[in-house]
Amino acid sequence: MTGTAVREKGRLRSALGWVAIAAAVIVFALLIGALSFGAPDSRGGLDPESAKGSGTLALAELLRDQGVEITVTRTRADAVAAIDDDTTLVMADPYSLSDDAVSALIEPARSTVFLSSASRLLRLLDLGENAAPPASGALSVGCDAPELANVGTVQPDRFFSPASGVEGCFTDDEAAGLLIAERDGVRTALLEGSGLLSNEHLAENGNAALGLALLGQTDHVVWYVPSFSDTDIEAQSPDTLATLTPEWVTPAILLLLLAGILAGISRGQRFGRLVTETLPVTVRASETMHGRARLTARAGDSAHAAAALREGSLRRLAARLGLAARSTPAEVADSASDRLRIPRGALHHLLDGPLPENDSELVDTARRLAELETAVDTAVHVERNTP
Template identity: 35%
Template structure:
């Protein structure tokens, strides 16, 4: 009788063997995927939230305003950057400050919405249309004909506290008495780098040039003092920097706008993963494997066949060139010349070895092609004679 209690191991062993084989096959790509996944996760988590955009509050470069934003943050001002007019209007409540920079992308509807917000406004690098709408026509753009350090020269407390700022070519002009212009250009009365006015129960402040806020110039003169006082009036500062993609929503229409900021690094890591797996799974090229030919053709038959082809095509020039090249190569090798030796060197060496005049050797090896079969046969006999003379030396 058979022992019915004995376990059947055949199927289980096959399953374990198959599982082990699959594990050995896939463990390397799985390990690579895990390592790259962990790397992507760490790169996303520890990646500093920095920007290279001009006037961005997280841009530490010369054109960024990160220094001003960080100092404001340490003074208790919560700074938030937004890129759409909807977000800017929603955040511009009474008792807050809304700074509008890079206003070129804004259209008339956007400006009208911003002009109706109850927050104090700070306009930086405003266009003519921007200033017309947000200052009710009280301030316009002008030019500073002699850029340099400009002193307050007004009664505004913020300008008086800053004392002086660095000036560029950009300036502002007051078009009526509602606006006070500070840091005036001595050569152009009524123009200056900073303007302030009360409008509709809120304060509107205008900076002619954003350079006074940037990391590269904020430490010059009294730029820092003016920037901190103008932007730090309230505990909440909304930094509105419109995007060229879509001024009204900031959403744009391209797929890149809808992707999160870490989409680029993740895509790069995924591309690297695909490359590694492709290299791992690609066919490995080993040594060249020789394969027996189905038919062995003797060299003499090949030579005869080629000769017949030359004769059938009346290619006497090609046949003569082949004969001459073979003679020159074998003779030069016999005399110890390099394969790269030029024609003059070969001619001189053969002439010295055979005692023939160099002109005769040159005519045999590099002369004109034969014009008929008799001339071709004569050339072949002459080349054979020349080569035999070389071998006898």
């Protein structure tokens, strides 16, 4: 083979390599575009204008049939402007608002109903704490609230321990599915409504009657829908090496790198053929992990293995959700529930509930943790690529 043929063959290989790189870039761009255009609608979870299974359009229409006027607002200013003396303020967990903004929003309302719960709301409103769900299914009212007398039975998804002066309804073993506080003429109610009042579950048990009883006590309902477009929380960028060093350091580093590259090009030699060399014996880092796993399996300690799996999942979920490394399991569960728009009760049980007692429950817990991490990673990836 002549030198010309060898050079032509080399050029062909180089051209094919560039074509492969260009094709990979195009495929990646198309994939990103598909994910961006296929991102889920921001409306949905407990939205009174959403007909999806997680929306509450059915409940809103039932209220209108009862003669209740509903004003749907998507900004705090519109919500405050629409509130009057005969108004019930309704909203899901205002995750995009600071504590001060939440307090300012509910201050002019004499009656406020929160349709989804969060640990922050329980603390901010001094309503109580999270509680473990009881073993029983559907529960009766179990409180003295007159508007709930004809509701019947419901099956709450999340339970709470009422604070002092807070009335708990749908109770079992001192755990309540609905909290009602009457303080200085201001009424506040909180429940986890995603499994009770959404379009998908409204026809079950006494859920529809519960929604009408909570939201239909006044002739006017102001329904505030929280979103990231209406937030008062300013993003804070962490300090980087560039912001902590003098301005001349970065140009100096770049100049030194450029000088090193030029020196390497001028002094370097052409690489020859690859030489096969016998590598020394190495010990894999994974052998320690496998050894500990074998010890745990031999001991049959399912709870210890599940605790290690849960700790790793909590650490990774906190990083993906932008939470602090020391965030509690309840905070991680609340944030993941808001991102995935799923009921909080199941996530609290998975991330902070009892540990499995046998290998079958351990396998199920590991599978559910892996599915949760995959779902959160996909949701965060979609949000970052949504224009």
